[in-house]
Amino acid sequence: xxxxxxFKVKNGIKPTSYQEGVGTATIGSYTSGQYSLANxxxxxxxxxxxxxxxxxxxxxxxxSGTVIFAVQNASGDFVYSYTMSTAYDLSTLxxxxxxxxxxxxxxxxxxxxxxxxxTKFYTVGSGSTKVLQWDMTTAWDLSTASHNTSNYFSVxxxxxxxxxxxxxxxxxxxxxxxxxxxxxxQYTLTTAWDAxxxxxxxxxxxxxxxxxxxxxxxDGTKMVIGNSANLKEYSLSTAGxxxxxxxxxxxxxxxxxxxxxxxxxxxxxxxxxxxxxxxxSLSFTLATATLxxxxxxxxxxxxxxxxxxxxxxxxxxxxxxxxxxxxxGVTTVVGYDLSVAAYDSVSFSVNSQxxxxxxxxxxxxxxxxxxxxxxxxxxxxYSLSTGFDLSTASYDSVSFATTxxxxxxxxxxxxxxxxxxxxxxxxxxxxxxYSLSTAWDLSTTSYDSVSFNAASQATNPYGxxxxxxxxxxxxxxxxxxxxYSLSTAFDLSTTSYDSVSFSVxxxxxxxxxxxxxxxxxxxxxxxxxxxxxxxYSLSTAFDLSTASYDSVSFSVGSQDAAPPALxxxxxxxxxxxxGNTNDTIYQxxxxxxxxxxxxxxxxxxxxxxxxxxxxxxxxxxxxYFSTRDGGTSYIANIAIDGAK
Numbered sequence: 001x002x003x004x005x006x007f008k009v010k011n012g013i014k015p016t017s018y019q020e021g022v023g024t025a026t027i028g029s030y031t032s033g034q035y036s037l038a039n040x041x042x043x044x045x046x047x048x049x050x051x052x053x054x055x056x057x058x059x060x061x062x063x064s065g066t067v068i069f070a071v072q073n074a075s076g077d078f079v080y081s082y083t084m085s086t087a088y089d090l091s092t093l094x095x096x097x098x099x100x101x102x103x104x105x106x107x108x109x110x111x112x113x114x115x116x117x118x119t120k121f122y123t124v125g126s127g128s129t130k131v132l133q134w135d136m137t138t139a140w141d142l143s144t145a146s147h148n149t150s151n152y153f154s155v156x157x158x159x160x161x162x163x164x165x166x167x168x169x170x171x172x173x174x175x176x177x178x179x180x181x182x183x184x185x186q187y188t189l190t191t192a193w194d195a196x197x198x199x200x201x202x203x204x205x206x207x208x209x210x211x212x213x214x215x216x217x218x219d220g221t222k223m224v225i226g227n228s229a230n231l232k233e234y235s236l237s238t239a240g241x242x243x244x245x246x247x248x249x250x251x252x253x254x255x256x257x258x259x260x261x262x263x264x265x266x267x268x269x270x271x272x273x274x275x276x277x278x279x280x281s282l283s284f285t286l287a288t289a290t291l292x293x294x295x296x297x298x299x300x301x302x303x304x305x306x307x308x309x310x311x312x313x314x315x316x317x318x319x320x321x322x323x324x325x326x327x328x329g330v331t332t333v334v335g336y337d338l339s340v341a342a343y344d345s346v347s348f349s350v351n352s353q354x355x356x357x358x359x360x361x362x363x364x365x366x367x368x369x370x371x372x373x374x375x376x377x378x379x380x381x382y383s384l385s386t387g388f389d390l391s392t393a394s395y396d397s398v399s400f401a402t403t404x405x406x407x408x409x410x411x412x413x414x415x416x417x418x419x420x421x422x423x424x425x426x427x428x429x430x431x432x433x434y435s436l437s438t439a440w441d442l443s444t445t446s447y448d449s450v451s452f453n454a455a456s457q458a459t460n461p462y463g464x465x466x467x468x469x470x471x472x473x474x475x476x477x478x479x480x481x482x483x484y485s486l487s488t489a490f491d492l493s494t495t496s497y498d499s500v501s502f503s504v505x506x507x508x509x510x511x512x513x514x515x516x517x518x519x520x521x522x523x524x525x526x527x528x529x530x531x532x533x534x535x536y537s538l539s540t541a542f543d544l545s546t547a548s549y550d551s552v553s554f555s556v557g558s559q560d561a562a563p564p565a566l567x568x569x570x571x572x573x574x575x576x577x578x579g580n581t582n583d584t585i586y587q588x589x590x591x592x593x594x595x596x597x598x599x600x601x602x603x604x605x606x607x608x609x610x611x612x613x614x615x616x617x618x619x620x621x622x623x624y625f626s627t628r629d630g631g632t633s634y635i636a637n638i639a640i641d642g643a644k
Contacts, residue, residue: 065264115171129160246468
């Protein structure tokens with residue numbers, strides 16, 4: 001990193017020009033990229049100040065992109081009204097002066113949604129833990145809004161800290177994000193847009209992280225969920241049913257912390273609302289970041305691809321004009337890569353609890369680990385103080401015995417939210433289903449009296465796995481894996497054989513376990529004959545009939561012989577192998593990182609003569625630019641390394 005420092009900024013302190021702001025990201029044209037994060041540009045097409053307000057929590061757009069409504073809690077629990085003279089152009093945003101105080105009904109609003117015709121709006125928050133409804137006699141006019149105390153439904157039984165909310169276009173479905181349980185919950189309104197008729201569908205999607213915002217496309221086939229770092233896109237195999245959501249693999253990373261987000265009506269833009277962000281216009285694509293000095297002086301950029309930075313349009317020709325850029329270094333991480341796998345020299349012995357470990361599983365964030373032990377027929381529970389780091393593991397002194405169902409359990413698996421446990425045993429070649437009244441806590445486990453006998457396919461069973469939404473199950477026996485469908489997700493009573501199987505006998509004569517990457521396009525099998533992990537590709541996600549061997553394998557024989565099980569961390573950057581020769585779990589790295597490259601426009605002249613390197617991953621550098629010739633060239637300095 002260059003050390004060109006012509007002025008000093010105290011370490012850890014950013015410039016103090018902070019404002020409430022809304023940012024936009026272009027997704028693509030209506031016809032070719034509608035509602036798809038795959039076509040989203042790397043940053044914002046525009047930003048705008050949203051009033052002189054602190055504590056903005058949520059917003060919504062309406063009237064074909066000509067109005068914005070924002071709710072804030074910091075100084076009185078108000079909804080504020082704004083207009084855009086040019087539809088969806090934040091640079092044309094202005095306040096109308098119209099407000100409504102909702103504090104008598106909701107003191108901690110975190111979600112706001114307007115009916116598409118502008119005659120109603122809805123709020124949700126942790127103050128009331130209710131979806132509340134306001135009616136407007138004149139569309140989009142807050143001055144005509146009123147609340148009927150009977151127009152609501154409660155979400156408190158699902159989550160005590162509700163976040164953002166969204167509705168289906170016809171007003172018969174409502175979706176509420178839960179910050180406490182990290183789920184998106186689904187509700188039905190028996191009368192469209194009438195909150196008094198709302199009730200829980202007993203359907204949800206377990207996010208696995210804290211969802212700050214979510215939205216669903218008009219056709220109900222896609223859902224985006226955001227947190228403080230990125231948006232993730234999910235496909236809904238059943239339109240409008242969040243319980244069928246599957247991660248699509250499309251992700252958009254940003255440097256703000258959005259509290260809510262909305263698609264434009266045509267799906268060509270996505271708007272993000274952030275509390276405490278810069279009120280400047282920043283327009284760039286994946287290829288070029290242009291910092292427009294006529295619209296702002298402070299810019300924040302976290303590129304997600306190799307990016308060229310240029311400056312344009314000084315405020316006044318022939319005068320000193322300047323800007324500050326806070327540039328975040330990022331690293332692109334790719335997991336599940338056996339070609340780069342390496343032993344971490346990290347292991348954890350379970351010998352004190354069980355001398356014959358057979359399987360392994362983790363909870364969502366890797367802070368809990370579960371080991372299937374053949375001795376005493378028990379599942380053992382461990383805590384990891386750092387997620388997915390075996391060096392921090394310790395036994396919880398918590399276990400669950402399966403002897404009442406099977407005296408030779410071999411495999412275990414959980415559903416996505418840790419409220420269901422599945423055990424595959426060899427005594428009767430049967431999978432058994434259990435409930436956990438407290439998620440991920442084995443001490444709360446009880447048998448559901450639900451099972452599935454696989455003896456017609458998998459005798460002396462080994463492998464057990466599910467697809468990401470619990471509608472497919474995979475069982476193994478010897479060298480063959482079998483595929484099953486569950487008409488109700490994670491409900492064994494609805495299981496049927498797909499008449500689909502896949503043999504790995506060409507790679508290994510004894511394959512005791514399998515697992516998949518997150519999107520089901522890769523499958524991994526561990527073999528005891530050669531002590532290898534093998535990698536396969538599936539041309540159709542989670543469909544064994546489309547599997548083929550990648551001719552990629554990784555040997556774990558230097559750590560242990562005849563490994564019976566494997567698992568990965570959620571991002572695929574760590575792999576775990578069970579070794580029952582030494583009664584030990586071994587940890588491996590299976591991820592690659594690529595640093596993002598930053599280049600600078602030739603008009604930028606660096607005071608030290610050479611442009612600095614790109615910021616390191618996780619580091620923020622502050623740059624200062626000025627011009628005296630109307631923007632033909634700029635003088636640049638790096639203010640400080642690692643400002644964050």
